[in-house]
């Protein structure tokens with residue numbers, strides 16, 4: 424039996440090799456930058472060149488950025504903890520709450536769950552979050568202090584928020600608790616498969632226009648650009664919040680790893696080099712995504728209750744199934760050697776209320792494995808749906 428693991432959205436070895444020259448670059452670099460020896464302590468906010476690179480990726484001015492370690496999730500954890508501690512000190516008897524746009528990213532939910540925050544699930548629309556419904560929640564419940572968003576090639580449905588959705592998101596903080604903050608995780612900001620991908624409107628200028636810039640935190644990293652376990656991550660905040668958060672980071676560490684920041688900044692120093700590098704990723708990823716959607720089109724078109732997303736970038740496809748069948752498809756596909764992300768993982772507390780969603784992560788296995796796995800998944804869906812209809 425051919426075994427294919429599609430549980431996580433990891434870059435493949437071929438993708439990692441695109442950044443191998445960056446590693447070789449490391450040994451030859453002059454470690455003194457702007458009078459700072461990157462090998463030594465200091466420069467808590469990160470090197471200017473790294474802040475410029477991450478600001479360019481995230482769509483945030485470099486002055487608003489902090490460049491930190493390899494994981495943007497760490498920054499999300501720290502910033503949500505920072506908010507929740509503040510909320511609890513002022514409201515010791517209230518449970519803090521958070522909006523989860525669903526289906527969403529399981530690790531986001533893990534962070535808020537670990538901090539004892541109650542998650543409110545709001546189903547995504549095709550254009551982005553259901554801002555009308557969220558505004559209603561915020562107006563009635565002043566203990567909602569945050570919201571998870573993946574605005575570009577979202578994990579897992581692949582949607583990019585429309586300009587209108589970005590503007591409406593930027594307006595939401597004006598409807599809620601004074602601490603309500605949007606966590607704008609731009610993890611797939613520049614991860615387009617080609618020119619057909621729609622651009623994302625940068626949220627910070629919109630927030631500045633609507634007076635909500637203190638209530639937005641933008642995140643990004645190079646995890647899916649260079650090395651998932653050895654990249655650099657950043658957070659973009661209003662100047663006032665940046666100063667406050669730097670004081671918090673100062674308690675945690677003397678400085679981030681600036682040697683990695685320098686390598687990244689130098690690797691992408693040439694204008695256009697970052698964009699060319701992302702074309703390299705797209706050339707590897709696009710055929711894998713096409714293999715999945717081609718198999719689904721050939722084998723699942725017209726099947727009642729079955730549909731899937733066709734993203735123009737990012738790392739995931741969402742497969743929607745008739746109510747009550749996702750767990751069966753997951754189980755049967757696993758018995759046939761194809762392991763998917765657990766059903767329910769794209770929802771708070773790991774529970775998909777309709778048991779209808781599966782996340783497909785085609786990046787890591789080889790193209791031949793993906794072609795095989797897609798057919799196995801499609802065959803399994805056909806069988807499970809046929810069984811249900813004959814029941």
Ligand SMILES: Cc1ncc(COP(=O)(O)O)c(C=O)c1O
Pocket residue numbers: 432493494495496497528573578608610643644645646651656
């Ligand atoms: C939406 C999203 N955010 C963040 C991450 C992880 O980011 P990092 O490696 O910077 O911690 C992922 C990884 O899959 C992701 O899909």
